[in-house]
Amino acid sequence: MPRCHGWQGAAKGGNIMLGVIRKFFQFAGPRRGRMQLGIVFAFIHSIFHAMQILAIFVVLKALVEGQVSSATAWSSFGIMLVSMLGCIWTRHRSTMAEAEGSFYLCADKRTEIGDRMKYMPMGYFNDNSLGTITAAVTSTMEDLQDIAPRVMDKTVHGYIYAAVVTLMLIFFDWRIGFIVVAGILLFIGVNALMQKKSRRVSPARVAAQASLVGAVLEYAQGMSVVRAFNLADNAHKTMDRAIDECEKQNVGLEIAFIPFMFLQSLILKGMSVVLVAAAVWLYLAGAMELSVCLLVVVSSFIIYSQLETAGSMSALLRVIDLSMDRVEEIRRTPLMDERGKHIVPTGWGIEGSGVSFSYGERKIIDDVSFVIPAGTTTAVIGPSGGGKTTLCNLMARFWDVDRGSITLGGRDVRDYTLDSLLQNFSMVFQNVYLFNDTIANNIKFGKPGAGLAEIRAAAQKACCDDFIMLLPDGYDTVIGEGGATISGGEKQRIAIARAILKDAPIIILDEATANVDPENENQLQAAIAELTRSKTVIMIAHRLKTVRHADQILVLDGGKIIQRGTHEQLMAEGGMYADFIGMREKSIGWKLDGNARAAG
Numbered sequence: 001m002p003r004c005h006g007w008q009g010a011a012k013g014g015n016i017m018l019g020v021i022r023k024f025f026q027f028a029g030p031r032r033g034r035m036q037l038g039i040v041f042a043f044i045h046s047i048f049h050a051m052q053i054l055a056i057f058v059v060l061k062a063l064v065e066g067q068v069s070s071a072t073a074w075s076s077f078g079i080m081l082v083s084m085l086g087c088i089w090t091r092h093r094s095t096m097a098e099a100e101g102s103f104y105l106c107a108d109k110r111t112e113i114g115d116r117m118k119y120m121p122m123g124y125f126n127d128n129s130l131g132t133i134t135a136a137v138t139s140t141m142e143d144l145q146d147i148a149p150r151v152m153d154k155t156v157h158g159y160i161y162a163a164v165v166t167l168m169l170i171f172f173d174w175r176i177g178f179i180v181v182a183g184i185l186l187f188i189g190v191n192a193l194m195q196k197k198s199r200r201v202s203p204a205r206v207a208a209q210a211s212l213v214g215a216v217l218e219y220a221q222g223m224s225v226v227r228a229f230n231l232a233d234n235a236h237k238t239m240d241r242a243i244d245e246c247e248k249q250n251v252g253l254e255i256a257f258i259p260f261m262f263l264q265s266l267i268l269k270g271m272s273v274v275l276v277a278a279a280v281w282l283y284l285a286g287a288m289e290l291s292v293c294l295l296v297v298v299s300s301f302i303i304y305s306q307l308e309t310a311g312s313m314s315a316l317l318r319v320i321d322l323s324m325d326r327v328e329e330i331r332r333t334p335l336m337d338e339r340g341k342h343i344v345p346t347g348w349g350i351e352g353s354g355v356s357f358s359y360g361e362r363k364i365i366d367d368v369s370f371v372i373p374a375g376t377t378t379a380v381i382g383p384s385g386g387g388k389t390t391l392c393n394l395m396a397r398f399w400d401v402d403r404g405s406i407t408l409g410g411r412d413v414r415d416y417t418l419d420s421l422l423q424n425f426s427m428v429f430q431n432v433y434l435f436n437d438t439i440a441n442n443i444k445f446g447k448p449g450a451g452l453a454e455i456r457a458a459a460q461k462a463c464c465d466d467f468i469m470l471l472p473d474g475y476d477t478v479i480g481e482g483g484a485t486i487s488g489g490e491k492q493r494i495a496i497a498r499a500i501l502k503d504a505p506i507i508i509l510d511e512a513t514a515n516v517d518p519e520n521e522n523q524l525q526a527a528i529a530e531l532t533r534s535k536t537v538i539m540i541a542h543r544l545k546t547v548r549h550a551d552q553i554l555v556l557d558g559g560k561i562i563q564r565g566t567h568e569q570l571m572a573e574g575g576m577y578a579d580f581i582g583m584r585e586k587s588i589g590w591k592l593d594g595n596a597r598a599a600g
């Protein structure tokens with residue numbers, strides 16, 4: 001049996017409901033006005049709706065007093081007409097205001113989240129899966145956009161309608177009014193228990209929904225691997241599990257609420273019967289007029305009807321509450337450059353001093369210092385997993401160092417706003433990501449205001465104009481998400497065109513290791529030569545030629561720079577660099593031998 005009773009339970013239930021409504025208005029920010037307007041119209045709607053009881057009373061009173069005339073019919077009709085027209089008008093206004101408010105509210109929040117993500121620490125993306133982040137702007141927002149206004153509207157309308165009807169009945173007979181209030185309090189008590197239950201079961205439903213979004217995303221993204229390894233059954237299983245879990249949680253949520261819904265309904269129907277019995281008893285005892293008694297009998301089942309709808313909807317208040325928390329959590333994640341200043345660096349040299357960095361507990365960069373003079377090329381080499389990419393990412397402040405500092409033009413990179421820091425960098429990664437947009441827009445990403453002539457000039461320098469012009473729509477060809485519709489080499493050259501167009505003074509380049517065919521290889525090298533001309537270049541180098549010609553080579557192993565210098569110096573020194581060169585030379589030799597054999 002319920003542990004919280006009567007007033008206590010009712011107060012708790014009311015608090016939960018009011019708490020969520022208040023929180024929703026705060027959450028709505030500048031869209032609060034529209035949402036509040038919707039609630040005001042829902043309030044007026046309740047008054048118009050309750051007027052129908054008055055129309056019934058006019059007829060009943062005339063009938064009882066034997067004074068039915070055309071005036072009675074007209075009065076009752078007039079009240080009904082005002083009530084109906086008022087209901088239609090206020091319902092339209094409240095629905096419009098709430099739908100408009102929630103639509104723009106969610107649009108604002110989605111845009112805000114998108115903007116904030118650019119400035120969030122990368123650690124956030126490590127700690128939160130793609131599915132969780134996607135769910136926050138898709139299914140969670142849909143809950144807020146679709147469910148929240150309906151729940152708010154029905155809940156507010158239900159309670160206000162009950163309150164207005166109660167006031168009217170108190171006006172006719174205070175004892176009947178008292179019974180109605182008792183019924184409402186009992187209802188709120190049970191509703192409080194349902195809210196408590198909802199508090200326990202709703203988080204699992206929200207989490208299951210996020211997992212399902214994640215599973216679908218992973219399934220779609222990993223489709224090529226799934227096919228290559230014939231893993232369709234396995235991949236299906238993961239998604240099927242997520243669908244089953246989502247279904248289980250949604251059905252579970254509904255089932256968990258059934259006893260409470262039933263109890264709520266039982267209380268309201270039971271109280272309606274009590275109302276009829278009380279009215280008849282009072283009339284028979286001579287303590288109530290017949291017209292009032294008939295009014296109570298006729299309207300007893302209307303009084304609580306809206307409250308019952310409110311009760312079933314309010315089960316979803318917790319889902320709204322959780323959805324708001326989820327969005328707020330993203331909005332509260334501290335941005336990287338909250339205290340940064342817009343700085344224009346006086347030079348393009350980069351210096352690291354005593355830099356240490358860990359992903360979680362795993363130390364990747366360990367007390368590293370380096371100087372990269374402006375206008376020079378630095379090659380970073382070392383075994384896979386040695387921390388080369390991480391070190392480059394620290395320079396562009398994708399992550400913050402744990403200890404030590406990195407400066408650009410003599411200023412700590414943490415002093416800059418991210419925008420003013422990153423406008424100095426162009427980065428070309430090995431895994432190029434192209435957006436599902438036209439080629440022109442993908443290149444323009446490096447300089448949003450660029451015209452077609454500029455875009456083409458950059459593409460020509462990056463040796464990709466020829467192949468773009470052969471495509472059916474040229475620069476207006478839309479490439480699939482991630483650049484799925486063009487080859488690896490072509491993608492890389494588009495990324496280089498993007499970087500050439502940006503024309504930043506510092507270039508961070510992860511050289512391609514993948515086997516590129518000789519024609520592509522030559523074009524790629526020509527594109528890189530264009531991109532890096534008279535810039536400060538940091539290159540994660542895999543090719544002998546690049547390494548040989550670098551002004552400085554940093555050999556990174558186990559998070560430490562174990563060797564540094566020019567090719568000649570390091571060759572003379574021996575050690576890991578000389579071994580690396582030896583291995584590369586051998587691999588080229590092997591390839592030549594292979595070719596020779598193939599030719600022979």
Ligand SMILES: Nc1ncnc2c1ncn2[C@@H]1O[C@H](COP(=O)(O)OP(=O)(O)OP(=O)(O)O)[C@@H](O)[C@H]1O
Pocket residue numbers: 126359364382383384385386387388389390391
């Ligand atoms: N976002 C991340 N979160 C956690 N660990 C990471 C992350 N990125 C890289 N690592 C780990 O840090 C280590 C160094 O990775 P990093 O990519 O910097 O090495 P690398 O020298 O560039 O390797 P490669 O030559 O194979 O690209 C690796 O063990 C890698 O698994």
